[in-house]
Amino acid sequence: MGCEDIEKVLKRCAQVDLLSHASVLAWERGALLHLKGAALCFRPNGVEIRCGLCNQPADYYRWVDDLNVVVFRCRVETDEHTIANVPRKWAISLLTTGDNLEVVEASLGRCRSILTRVAV
Numbered sequence: 001m002g003c004e005d006i007e008k009v010l011k012r013c014a015q016v017d018l019l020s021h022a023s024v025l026a027w028e029r030g031a032l033l034h035l036k037g038a039a040l041c042f043r044p045n046g047v048e049i050r051c052g053l054c055n056q057p058a059d060y061y062r063w064v065d066d067l068n069v070v071v072f073r074c075r076v077e078t079d080e081h082t083i084a085n086v087p088r089k090w091a092i093s094l095l096t097t098g099d100n101l102e103v104v105e106a107s108l109g110r111c112r113s114i115l116t117r118v119a120v
């Protein structure tokens with residue numbers, strides 16, 4: 001990497017095929033950089049989406065760009081949700097770039113990754 005800025009290098013390696021299986025950690029001048037995949041359909045904020053009732057991995061339902069949310073749906077089709085009065089669909093608010101967090105979007109916002117910087 002030579003003298004190149006490590007943050008630039010990490011953003012360049014923010015490829016879907018790499019980050020769908022692993023995240024990248026780097027340490028630079030007292031800060032820990034963490035690059036993780038955040039594909040809209042699977043883990044839009046960098047973490048897997050699971051149903052709060054069944055704890056099953058959720059299925060992507062739709063992206064509501066205007067509201068900056070992604071709607072997920074529970075895979076379980078039994079009456080469990082009806083009985084517990086818990087909806088089978090729910091919205092996840094998308095993280096946006098802010099302090100110590102940058103959303104790196106590869107194409108049309110769907111193939112995102114998230115770069116965080118934590119002082120250590």
Ligand SMILES: [Zn+2]
Nearest residue numbers: 051053054074
């Ligand atoms: Zn469920």
